[in-house]
Amino acid sequence: MFPQLLRSDAEPRPVIPKEGELFKIIELYGKTFEIRYGFYEERDRHNRYAEPVEIYPDFIEKPMYTDEGFPFITAIQTPCQNFVGEKNENSTCEECAYYQHCEELLAICRCPHNQKL
Numbered sequence: 001m002f003p004q005l006l007r008s009d010a011e012p013r014p015v016i017p018k019e020g021e022l023f024k025i026i027e028l029y030g031k032t033f034e035i036r037y038g039f040y041e042e043r044d045r046h047n048r049y050a051e052p053v054e055i056y057p058d059f060i061e062k063p064m065y066t067d068e069g070f071p072f073i074t075a076i077q078t079p080c081q082n083f084v085g086e087k088n089e090n091s092t093c094e095e096c097a098y099y100q101h102c103e104e105l106l107a108i109c110r111c112p113h114n115q116k117l
């Protein structure tokens with residue numbers, strides 16, 4: 001009986017996603033983003049304590065734009081030279097005045113200097 005009581009009081013364990021598992025499909029401005037779980041760093045894959053996380057596109061490496069020419073960005077992206085706001089070494093695009101949040105960590109940069117015409 002005692003072990004059953006222990007089990008019923010125990011917190012349910014959070015489900016750890018598997019690498020490659022789908023997190024979410026996000027549609028924005030006519031583009032579809034399939035966000036899957038994985039590792040940003042190869043070394044994390046071999047770290048027994050590291051869990052797969054949602055992997056967002058690297059828009060610095062592979063830029064994508066809306067039909068109006070505004071670049072897609074992520075909240076965790078390293079700021080560009082057009083950053084407007086109070087910047088420190090940990091700042092990300094999310095803190096910039098041109099950041100326009102869309103869904104999850106996906107966003108649009110509304111900076112006119114970054115708009116592709």
Ligand code: SF4
Nearest residue numbers: 079080093096109111
């Ligand atoms: S201008 Fe755009 S890309 Fe540059 S830091 Fe601001 S939000 Fe990020």
